[in-house]
Amino acid sequence: MAVAAITENYVGERLDRVENFHGNQVLYVGWDHHLMFCAPVAFAVPPDAPFSKVLEELIPGAFSLHPEFGEIDWNQVEWHLNAESFTPDTNATLAEQGIDHKSILRFATPGLDGLKGSGS
Amino acid sequence: MSNKKLNMKDKYRLLTRDLEWEFSYRDRKEIFPQEDFEGIKITDWSKWEDPFRLTMDSYWKYQAEKEKKLYAIFDAFSQNNGQQNVTDARYVNAIKLFLTGVSPLEYQAYSGFAHVGRQFGGVGARVACQMQSLDELRHVQTQIHAMSHYNKHFDGFQDFAHMHDRVWYLSVPKSFFDDARSAGPFEFMVAIGFSFEYVLTNLLFVPFMSGAAYNGDMATVTFGFSAQSDEARHMTLGLEIIKFLLEQHEDNVPIVQRWINKWLWRGYRVLTLVAMMMDYMLPNKVMSWQESFEVYFEEAASSLFKDLARYGIEMPPYAADAIAEKEHLSHQAWSIFYNYGHAAAFHTWMPTAQEMDWLSEKYPNTFDKYYRPRFEKWREMEEAGERYYNPTLPMLCQTCQIPMGFTDMENPTMTSYRQSVYDGERYNFCSNGCKDIFDHEPEKYVQSWMPVHQIFQGNCGGPEMEDVLGDYYRINLGVDNLDFKGSPDEARWNGWHNLQSAEDKLKKAS
Numbered sequence: 135m136a137v138a139a140i141t142e143n144y145v146g147e148r149l150d151r152v153e154n155f156h157g158n159q160v161l162y163v164g165w166d167h168h169l170m171f172c173a174p175v176a177f178a179v180p181p182d183a184p185f186s187k188v189l190e191e192l193i194p195g196a197f198s199l200h201p202e203f204g205e206i207d208w209n210q211v212e213w214h215l216n217a218e219s220f221t222p223d224t225n226a227t228l229a230e231q232g233i234d235h236k237s238i239l240r241f242a243t244p245g246l247d248g249l250k251g252s253g254s
Numbered sequence: 255m256s257n258k259k260l261n262m263k264d265k266y267r268l269l270t271r272d273l274e275w276e277f278s279y280r281d282r283k284e285i286f287p288q289e290d291f292e293g294i295k296i297t298d299w300s301k302w303e304d305p306f307r308l309t310m311d312s313y314w315k316y317q318a319e320k321e322k323k324l325y326a327i328f329d330a331f332s333q334n335n336g337q338q339n340v341t342d343a344r345y346v347n348a349i350k351l352f353l354t355g356v357s358p359l360e361y362q363a364y365s366g367f368a369h370v371g372r373q374f375g376g377v378g379a380r381v382a383c384q385m386q387s388l389d390e391l392r393h394v395q396t397q398i399h400a401m402s403h404y405n406k407h408f409d410g411f412q413d414f415a416h417m418h419d420r421v422w423y424l425s426v427p428k429s430f431f432d433d434a435r436s437a438g439p440f441e442f443m444v445a446i447g448f449s450f451e452y453v454l455t456n457l458l459f460v461p462f463m464s465g466a467a468y469n470g471d472m473a474t475v476t477f478g479f480s481a482q483s484d485e486a487r488h489m490t491l492g493l494e495i496i497k498f499l500l501e502q503h504e505d506n507v508p509i510v511q512r513w514i515n516k517w518l519w520r521g522y523r524v525l526t527l528v529a530m531m532m533d534y535m536l537p538n539k540v541m542s543w544q545e546s547f548e549v550y551f552e553e554a555a556s557s558l559f560k561d562l563a564r565y566g567i568e569m570p571p572y573a574a575d576a577i578a579e580k581e582h583l584s585h586q587a588w589s590i591f592y593n594y595g596h597a598a599a600f601h602t603w604m605p606t607a608q609e610m611d612w613l614s615e616k617y618p619n620t621f622d623k624y625y626r627p628r629f630e631k632w633r634e635m636e637e638a639g640e641r642y643y644n645p646t647l648p649m650l651c652q653t654c655q656i657p658m659g660f661t662d663m664e665n666p667t668m669t670s671y672r673q674s675v676y677d678g679e680r681y682n683f684c685s686n687g688c689k690d691i692f693d694h695e696p697e698k699y700v701q702s703w704m705p706v707h708q709i710f711q712g713n714c715g716g717p718e719m720e721d722v723l724g725d726y727y728r729i730n731l732g733v734d735n736l737d738f739k740g741s742p743d744e745a746r747w748n749g750w751h752n753l754q755s756a757e758d759k760l761k762k763a764s
């Protein structure tokens with residue numbers, strides 16, 4: 135719907151368009167049921183980075199402080215991209231597998247239920 | 255002209271309604287250009303009932319008397335080193351949050367009411383808004399004065415206005431008010447006059463002021479008393495604007511309903527900061543957030559909306575979401591600030607064992623099950639000398655701008671994610687309320703100044719996070735931020751009271 139405004143057909147400046155991120159795009163990553171990390175995290179990452187960068191660099195950098203991190207069996211991990219079930223291709227780039235600007239990537243680790251099973 | 259003294263009624267008429275005149279050579283639309291564009295229909299401004307029968311001259315007199323008393327107490331407070339008599343130095347962090355997060359909103363309110371006090375076609379509404387505008391200016395000034403004494407003895411107060419415009423969590427209250435002030439004049443009144451001042455004020459000011467009273471902060475308590483009669487007027491103005499709009503034209507009803515839905519949710523999200531203040535930052539607790547929410551929102555709002563039902567106004571649909579969150583909100587909020595304590599201009603800490611027991615007792619359904627294990631882990635890490643800080647920036651909600659720390663109430667350990675795609679771009683939200691607000695006016699919220707994205711765009715200095723926090727936010731690193739334990743605030747406090755820090759005690763014992 136249009137904004138009620140004193141100017142007709144009011145158009146707002148898109149502050150977060152991808153062009154503003156100097157070659158990067160924003161990627162959000164959340165580890166389901168591990169709320170020791172209070173919220174999903176945000177990265178600025180080039181769209182042509184391979185998924186392996188997410189797996190080997192970004193995710194460990196963000197989540198390895200959790201005592202269960204070392205126990206993750208990455209073959210069992212369930213992924214979601216923007217709420218749809220997703221199978222990442224480690225060697226393909228983010229863009230090639232539809233991970234676009236401000237996408238949400240979630241991973242779940244069944245069997246690892248957070249600190250004392252609390253989802254933390 | 256005779257010299258006889260005017261009676262109150264005449265004086266009131268002459269100094270308010272009689273300030274109006276007929277516009278003989280200009281079109282009213284030119285004079286009040288903002289009165290129509292929101293779709294609100296006003297058929298007769300003379301039906302406006304002045305909510306407070308106060309003239310400017312008695313207003314000045316009355317406020318000046320209050321001010322005299324207030325400043326006498328501030329003087330006494332500083333002469334007696336009142337800062338040493340608060341319950342505990344941790345308390346002072348609650349008023350750092352107040353000065354950086356809330357006092358600038360008083361200034362925004364001053365500016366917003368001054369604006370609408372020019373725009374309304376009815377003189378009664380204009381005069382009422384102008385008076386509230388002056389009150390709000392007084393509030394920001396007296397709050398700064400009340401807290402300036404603490405600034406001499408504690409860290410984190412020095413750059414509150416600068417920080418309000420830049421720091422990530424202060425963008426929550428700031429963007430809330432920016433949103434209201436950039437709306438039309440009637441929406442502003444429903445947002446601030448009604449939703450904030452009338453419905454939510456008891457959840458904002460009362461907790462801070464009673465928190466001050468329970469924790470020996472006489473300066474803030476006295477400010478609170480001095481603002482009380484102003485707030486009572488603001489509430490009547492908030493209620494009058496709603497009744498007036500609803501009685502003027504039935505076409506106003508759906509517009510007003512949508513604004514109430516939006517602004518109660520926006521306001522409630524800002525109150526997240528208050529929830530954690532009540533449950534975590536007050537050494538002497540007043541009541542839990544849940545208790546306060548039940549009394550001041552659930553009970554008060556249900557009787558209010560019963561009253562408004564005769565106009566066809568209903569309880570906002572998001573009220574149920576807010577109620578569902580009441581046993582979680584403060585714990586999730588404190589988790590966010592504990593995670594990002596290195597990026598805050600006040601101190602954070604883990605509750606003591608006794609405080610955790612209080613939380614278990616107040617939140618029997620949620621605290622032990624979901625939050626205690628997390629907090630105990632953090633305490634363990636701290637005791638091992640590795641105080642936990644989240645190393646990565648958080649994802650924020652596009653509307654409320656709070657880190658996405660809220661969860662799905664059907665599945666309380668699952669982050670609540672909502673997403674819209676608008677004009678080819680994704681936008682992410684924390685809740686149905688925030689998503690609906692965006693979806694209704696996307697052209698407004700595509701402009702949100704999202705602190706994390708702004709850092710990524712290089713607009714907040716850099717390249718290192720220290721540069722952003724130190725140079726751009728002006729947080730004195732290692733002084734204003736980090737855990738309360740080991741802070742200069744703690745050291746000074748211990749010095750005043752000849753206390754030893756826990757760490758020193760251990761060293762001496764070994």
Ligand SMILES: [Fe+2]
Nearest residue numbers: 360389390393
């Ligand atoms: Fe105020």
Ligand SMILES: [Fe+2]
Nearest residue numbers: 451484485488
């Ligand atoms: Fe007020």
Ligand SMILES: [Zn+2]
Nearest residue numbers: 651654684688
């Ligand atoms: Zn939100």
